[in-house]
Amino acid sequence: MASQHGEENKYKVGDYVYIEQSQENPLVIRRIDELQKTAQGNVAAKVISFYRRRDIPNSLTSLADKHANDMQEYLFSDYKFNDVEKHQLTHREVFLSRQIETVNASLIRGKCSVRILSEAENMQQYIKDPDTFYYSLVFDPKQKTLLADGGDIRIGAKHQCVNIPEVLEDPAADEKFSEELEELCWAPNRIDDLSIERFTCLFRSVGTFARALDKPSCGKMGLVEAASMASRDMTLTTAYKYIHEAGYDFAKATEKLLPNTAAATCGINVGPVFVRDEFEDWSNAEVQLFEEGMQKYQKEFLSIRDDYLPWKTLPSIVEFYYLWKTSDRFCQIVFKKKRKMTEEQQKLKFVFIPPYDKPSKMCKHENQMDEKARTRPCEGCCTFESEDKLWFPWGPERYHSWLCSKCWRYWKKYGGLQLPKSTRRRIMVGTDKKLPNKTPPSVRRDQKNQKQRQQSFYLQTKASWKLMRVVCKDICYDKKIALNPFQSFKTDMEKIKAECDARLKLNPDAGIVKKRNFPNLHETVVNKIRASQVKKEEKLTNGVENHLSKSPKMEEAESKEEMKQENVKDEPVEEPQEQPKEETMEAESETPANPQENLRKGQGKHPQQLTTNRARGEEQCSFMVRPNKETKKLREKHLSLCRKFARRPTTAKDHKSELIGQIFSQPCQGESGQAELQKQ
Known part of the structure; x- marks a missing residue:
């Protein structure tokens, strides 16, 4: 893809290049930041990454589209793009990142050009010029953010003043311009220029002499350095101040330079006056701390004061910075940086990389393809003939898609197909072929929920x-x-x-697998439960009879029964019948000794409830027995069996009065009892 000319094979720092990471994927765009030579003799390049639209997450693609729509009125105002040009223009957009990586220089496949998007340029020129891209947003791959490069255009009420105040007719009426807030520092034409020059020269001489008499804690300096310090701007500013304070009198101003302070200081004369600026007042240790802070924070003076010089004020640091920039120390630092940069540039300024003309291992000649692949059109331009009769596989293998040589070169450079899908569909309408790899409507409808669904599998036995x-x-x-x-x-x-x-x-x-005939589990299980429950219910009724309180009528009935048994001792023994017991129990329930007391103890039943039970025609005991835990478990088993074999469960009221009474109180009477149970 690279040109045969030697100048285009020469790559230097700052060039935008194509780099091939894999044969099937498009080329990536990088900018050379540094060229290095490895220990093995190879050339490695530190590059800054650029991302295409297909490389950023889908969540950020909507932000890029929104930004493009906002800029559309500025970009597309002069020229209207058709569908094909808009489709190809999206392939020219890239996103800058601050990510730096190191790659081998042998992977470089050619040069390209990347520009920042400008309103002054014609967007149509990006499509006409080959290997040209533009960017306007910066992508952060770690934080997954997309921001504008260099800030947005600040236009609107948030950035401009909307309500401009009216101009005053008389400026003197404004309180801010009052003379009380001003102080006169110098009045011109009060003294001649010769006197001013004489006084400033005298002040510089006194300052040089005063530095020679100064204490040695300030550090010894030579005559040239002392004279230069005395000639700084601070000396001249102080000289003008003394002349103004002396009323522009040369003699009085000179007396201030050599004050007689012996009387005020107990006979000790301080000496001549000299002034220092911030650059002279700082020590060498403080200057070194300031230079370290400048290397770390640049011009962030607040951070420099907080981390390196907390005992200095912010105005003094700012004043020292501008004095430091004019000193020899600053020139030495800049010279060292430039010398390092020149040394690095002299090591490896540029590199020559020959053009990569090897054919791709993925391409196939028409004669090597099967008949089905030959009849398929190109995915990019829907043609059936390639320029050099070479075809390249594209996309997943299950689709069996192919690209011609022209579309393959476009795909490798720009990361997309030449024509949009709507244009390709119109091209294929006139032929008897279908659009290659057209997504079915059912699949297209389910693409939104594709991430939510999970892939299912099963084992199919032969x-x-x-x-x-x-x-x-x-x-x-x-x-x-x-x-x-x-x-x-x-x-x-x-x-x-x-x-x-x-x-x-x-x-x-x-x-042959025989059909299994399952027995009627409902009848067998229920019969077993009913038989066992009848036995348990008889035991319960016998136990309850023993614990019931005996009434006078019951005692009479028992005595009569004993007399009858004594009379029939000699008669043959017959099976006992339950009728006398029922009569005695009914007699007890009809005339209880104390019904309320029996109800409170849980031994009897309310008379009104007994009459309702008789009205229903139920043949059961006239007293109520409290069910124990075993009885409750049996009832739950019965209900579960009814649900299992699709038997309609009765209501709670009917279940208590009819179903439980007949199943748990009455004994099984042959086939008739089973028939009644099945009906219920």
């Missing part, structure tokens, strides 16, 4: 293996092994298959 499991039950593995899919087991499939064939020859019906 019919031969199912037959072997039926015929050779004793040889095949147990079904419990299927519950542990990760547990290994040894089976000889050939032996099982041979044994299955032998058994089928002897008995062809061995593989």
Whole structure:
């Protein structure tokens, strides 16, 4: 892809280049930041990454589209783009990142050009010029953010003044311009220029002499350095101040330079006056701290004061910075930086990389392709003929898609197809071919929920293996092994298959699975429960009878019963009947000794409830027995069986009065009892 000219094969720092990371994916765009030579003799390049629209997350693509729509009135006002040009213009947009990576220089495949988007440029020029891209947003791959480079255009009420105040007719009426707030520092034409020059020269001389008499804690300096310090701007500013304070009198101003302070300081004369600026007042240690802060924070004076010079004020640091920039120390630092940069540039300024003309391993000639692949059109331009009769596979293998040589070069450079999908569909309308890899409507409809759905799978057993499991039950593995899919087991499939064939020859019906007839579990289980419950209910009723309080009528009935038994001792024994018991119990319930007391103790039943039960025609005991835990469990079993065999459960009221009474109180009376139970 690179040109044959030697100048285009020469790559230097700052060039935008194509780099090939894989043969099937598009080329990536990088900017060379530094060229290095490795220990093995190879050339490595530190590059700054640029991302295409297809490389950023889908959540940030909407932000890029919104930014493009906002700039559309500025970009597309002069020229209207058609669908193909808009489609190709999106391929020219890239996103700058601050990410730096190191790549081998042998992976460079050519030069390109990347510009920042400008309103003054014509957007149509980006499509006409090959290998030209533009960017306006910065992408951060770590934080997944997309921001504007250099800030947005600040236009609007948030940035401009909307309500401009009116101009005053008389400026003197403004309180801010009052003379009380001003102080006169110098009045011109009060003294001649010769006197001013004489006084400033005298002040510089006195300052040089004063530095010679100064204490040695300030550090010794030579005559030239002392004279230069005395000639700084601070000396001249102080000289003008003394002349103004002396009323522009030369003699009085000179007396201020050599004051007589012996009387005020107990006979000690301080000496001549000299002034220092911030650059002279700082020590060497403080200057070094300031230079370290400048290397770390640049011009962030607040951070320099907080971390390095907390005892200095912010105005003094700012004043020292501008004096430091004019000193020799600053020139030495700048010279060292420039010398390092020149040394690095002299090491490796540029590199020559020959053009990469090797054919791709993925391409195929028309003669090497099968008949089905030859009849498929190009995915990019829908053509059936390639320029050099070379075709390149594109996309997933299951789609069997191909690109011609022209579309393949466009795909590698710009990361997309030449024509949009709507244009390709219009091209294919006139032919009897369908659009290659057209997404079905059903699949297109479900693409939104594609991420939410999970891929399902199942194990499909062959019919031969199912037959072997039926015929050779004793040889095949147990079904419990299927519950542990990760547990290994040894089976000889050939032996099982041979044994299955032998058994089928002897008995062809061995593989037929007979239909299993399940018994009527409902009747069998219910009959068992009913029989066992009847026995338990009889025991309960007998126990309750013993604990019931006996009434006078019951005692009379028992005495009569004993007399009858004594009279019939000699008669043959007959089976006891339950009728006398029912009569005695009914008599007890009809005339209780104390019904309320029996109800409170839980031994009886309310008379009104007994009459309602008789009205229903129920043949059951006239007293109520409290169910114990075993009785409750049996009732729950019965309800679960009814639900299991699709029997309609009765209501709570009917269940208590009818179903429980008939199942748990009445004994089973042959087939008639079962028939009644089935009806219920």
